[in-house]
Amino acid sequence: MTGIVYRSTGSWYEVKGTDGAFYSCRIKGKFRLKGIKSTNPVAVGDQVDFEIEKKGDEEIGIINVIHERENYIVRKSVNLSKQTHIIAANVDQVFLLVTLNNPPTFTSFIDRFLVTAEAYHIPAVLVFNKIDTYNDDQDQVAIDKETGEEMLTMTELDEVRYLMHLYKSIGYECIAISAETGKNIDQVKEKMQEKTSMFAGHSGAGKSTLANAVEPGLDLKTKKISDQHQQGQHTTTFAEMFDLSFGARLIDTPGIKGFGVVDMEKEEIGGYFPEIASRQQDCKFHNCLHIEEPKCAVKEAVENDEIHLSRYESYVQIVNGDEDNYRTDKHAIQ
Secondary structure, X not given: OEEEEEEEOOOOEEEEEOOOOXXXXXXXXHHHHOOOOEOOOOOOOOEEEEEEEEEOOEEEEEEEEEOOOXXXXXXXXXXXXXXXXXXXXXXXXXXXXXXXXXXXXXXXXXHHHHHHHHHOOOOEEEEEOXXXXXXXXXXXXXXXXXOOOEEEOOOHHHHXXXXXXXXXXXXXXXXXXXXXXXXXXXXXXXXXXXXXXXXXXXXXXXXXXXXXXXXXXXXXXXXXXXXXXXXXXXXXXXXXXXXXXXXXXXXXXXXXXXXXXXXXXHHHHHHHOHHHHOOHHHOOOOXXXXXXXXXXXXXHHHHXXXXXXXXXXXXXXXXXXXXXXXXXXXXXXX
C-alpha cells in the first residue's frame, strides 16, 4: 500500500494509507545502510510504500520504499555523528514565526532559514506574531551616547514594521498576527487553503497557539515562556502532520533554537539571497564571493544601502561557516 507519513517518533511512523486508515510502521533495516547522512531516513510528509505484517493479533506496517521527494527542509542535526536532520518533506510552503521578544528572533536566524527554504524551493512566509503585546508609545526617549542629546526611540511596533518592510522589499510575504487574539488569522488560513504547510520557529514563538487558532479542534499543547531565559519551553518533540477542516494540511514542528545551513558550496550561497543573486552578475569576477574581491557589485550595493547590512552580514557568516555567532543580532534595526 502507498501512504503518507503523518508522524515520526524516531523508530515508529504513523502512515495514512490510500484507504484513509492510519498504520503504525517501521522501516526495513536496509534504509539505514544506504549512506543517508540523516538522523531520520523517513520524514513527516514522505510518500512511502509499505506492507502489512501480522505478529499474533497485531498488525505492523513495514516501509520498504520511500518515494522521491519534491523538496524537504533540513537543518544540521544536534547529533554530531550524523550530518543532517530532515524536518519535513514535500512541503508546499513554510510559515516562519517571528517574535521581537519573548523569545527574540534574530535576523541572522531568519536569514538562515530563508536561505534553506530558497535552496530547497519552498516558498516562505514570515509571520510576525504577538503584535498585541508590543508597545507603540511614541514618547520613549533615549540619550545619544556620543552627543548626550535626547532622541526619540523606535517603538516595538516600529521595529516590527521596519522588519516587515525590509523583508517585503526583498520579495518575501509578511503577515502581522496575534495568534492569541485571532488578529489576521484569516490571512494565514487563506494562504493555507489546499496546501501542505509547515509552521516553524523558536520554541515559544507561538506555533502551537497559531495552529489552535487556525483549527480550534486541534488542541495542541502550549507552554508559557521561561522567565529565566526568555525562551520557550519545548511542547512539540517531533514533527506531526494534521488534516485540517478547511482543506489544508499542517505540519507542526519542534521549536528550533539554531538553524545551521548544510550541503551548500560557498559559491552558491549568494544565489539564495534574492537581492545578492540579482546583482552578482555585475561583479568583475564571475566567481566573486562578495567579501574580499575588488569591483564587487554586491559590496557596492551594501555601501549604497541597496542591500541591508544585516542581510549582508548573515551572508558573510554563512560563507565563512560561522556557526557560533549567528544567534547574536548586531544589526537587527539599522
